[in-house]
Amino acid sequence: MGDAEAMPQGYPSAAAAGTLPFVGRPGGRRIHSGVLSSPPAAMRLSKFHLATVKEVPADADVVSQRLMIRAGMIRKLAAGIYTWSPLGLRVLRKVEGIVREEMDRAGALELSMPSIQPKELWEETQRWAKFGGQLLKIRDRKDAEFCYGPTHEEVITDFARNELRSYKQLPINFYQIQTKFRDEIRPRFGVMRAREFLMKDAYSFHLDPECMAREYRNMYRAYARIFTRLGLRFRAVMADSGAIGGNASQEFHVLADSGEDAIAFSDGSDYAANLEKAEALAPEYPEPAFFDEMRKFATPTQTTCEDVAALKGVSLSETVKSVAVVGEQGFVLVLVRGDHSVNEVKLQKVDGLSEFRLAREDEILDYLGCQPGFIGPVNPRKKITIVVDRSVAVMPSMICGANEAPFHLENVKLGRDFQQDWVADVRSVVAGDPSPDGQGTLSIARGIEVGHVFQLGQKYAEALKATVLDANGKAAVMYMGCYGIGVSRIVAAAIEQNHDDNGIIWPDAMAPWRVAVCLINPKNDPKVAEAAESLYRDLAAEGVEVVLDDRGLRPGVMFADIELIGIPHRVVVSERGIAAGTFEYRARRAAEAEALTREQVFSRLGL
RNA sequence: CGGGGUGUAGCUCAGCCUGGUAGAGCGCUACUUUCGGGAGGUAGAAGUCGGAGGUUCGAAUCCUCUCACCCCGACCA
Secondary structure, three states: OOHHHHOOOOOOOHHHOOOOOOOOOOOOOOOOOOOOOOOOOOEEHHHOOOOOOOOOOOOOOOHHHHHHHHOOOEEEEEOOEEEEOHHHHHHHHHHHHHHHHHHHHOOOEEOOOOOEEEHHHHHHOOHHHHOHHHOEEEEOOOOOEEEEOOOOHHHHHHHHHHHOOEHHHOOEEEEEEEEEEOOOOOOEOHHHEOOEEEEEEEEEEEOOHHHHHHHHHHHHHHHHHHHHHOOOOEEEEEOOOHHHOOOOEEEEEEEOOOOOEEEEEEOOOOOEEEOOOOOOOOOOOOOOOOOOOOEEEEOOOOOOHHHHHHHHOOOHHHEEEEEEEEEOOEEEEEEEEOOOOEOHHHHOOOOOOOOOEEOOHHHHHHHHOOOOOOOOOOOOOOOOEEEEEHHHHOOOOEEEEOOOOOEEEEEEOEOOOEOOOEEEOOEOOOOOOEOOOOOOEEEEEEEEEEEEEEEEEOHHHHHOOOEEEOOOOOEEEOEEEEEEEEHHHHHHHHHHHOEEOOEEOOOHHHOOOOEEEEEOOOOOOHHHHHHHHHHHHHHHHOOOOEEEEOOOOOHHHHHHHHHHOOOOEEEEEOHHHHHHOOEEEEEOOOOOOEEEOHHHHHHHOOO
């Protein structure tokens, strides 16, 4: 799959990252540094705090987390809460700087909102109650309630309603790069799923939906530029808008096998969507000539679809899985094919299930008259609601639980043996399903969500009464867009995508330094230190971000460190190189080092 | 929230079952020999054994409570 497919016209593919004209070039004076104050471009490791470690805590369960800890980029303070060391922060700032430059370039205006937000504001949008346990609530000394901001729709909309009075002030897009806190049920994977994290969030305000849609496309393009400049392989996909709310919504995913999200994409078109969202079409079945009577058969030990299918010697797709849930209006049985799985997000869209939970065993017994393992839609003990997936609705007949242990039923026919209340798309797509746009079939890949763009519409502006006067002098509720990027998560995602057995391999744009100059046995020959110092100074003078490893360590230790922290280019200065008039150059991904003259080294670095 | 597990030196861990003087490796400090892929030797510093209570002559070890952290689950019946 090519990244370019997900990108708007006219932008280079990710493969070209690092050669784009707007990448900060050595020697080129940046108009603005991208951060309030940049760390020094050149650095001696003897003056730096490099804190690599050989052993890692056993609980680091993902590559990026292990490598970030080993490289000494992060240290855990508490569950999902990390300190960024000087090294880690250099990388984080690189990402932040690129995000900031591209947001500025796209016309957004940076501001900074409080991380602590009053309860009252969140009550105006009902989200104090609805946001759930992720909202970290705190009290001040007067016992007034606040939350640590997990997102800033409320605050920005409050700001906008006070600041924006006229349609002439629109459209406008405000953004900030700020630490947020979401009290995750289970923080894990280091900074990839942390509770405290750095996020860029932007909010745009418009008089009409067309304008909102234009800015949405503008932000989409800005995001594509950001991830391209960062040198990441990524893909934009259609998304469910979830708790934030709103209409159109797309996510940007960094592709990595370890990603927490599954994304579905077509091999025959541009279609790509989060698995939560990807529409599942019903297959077509040949019309059967006649129907057999429903029949009960014994399944003494078979409680799963897999076991029952194996017992009958039929395909899993001929069985039906019954999932019991309890929604606002009571007990609901959800039917999906044995080879499919229920999609929670889709199920929430069914009437009466916007909030649901799995049924408890006693509830299942009460409504169906049978314990789990043998439940089904036929002859429940009490009146229940039955939701049938599209694929189940077209099955000529099915095998399902009999609501009587230990039995299942075969030749069960919808409409004859039981009645459904709803037919809906409630399953997740699987690889091989037809693409919903009718072109090609779907494949599933894994991704790490690093960006999300939404068209919010008037949801928040309405709740908070954020209006401007339009050209007719009438109050108009503004339309909003919101656009997030997980800055700290990008650092982890980049490592997931770019590493080897020796450590991290930074894309040039994210590397803490672009070049490392290493000294071998400088004590033996003063010329080594002289040559290294002069190379270091000259590279620094050219504006290259260069680090001099003058720690005086043994070569093996030094090389291992430089590789672990992922410096893209390494130049070794040694006695024997001096004698031959060369330096030893090695790109991080290269298998072998090569002996180059000083001029060749500079030209390798594009100088 | 349910289940399971772990807290012992800066880090990774052993010791706990079967109570009796606090251990190893890595890291750190000093000296020394080394010096092109995580060196060797010698000497050394370093731990309220997560916390509180209890049992006992005696508790890292047994019991109770508590805190923290981790894993699995919390749609696939």
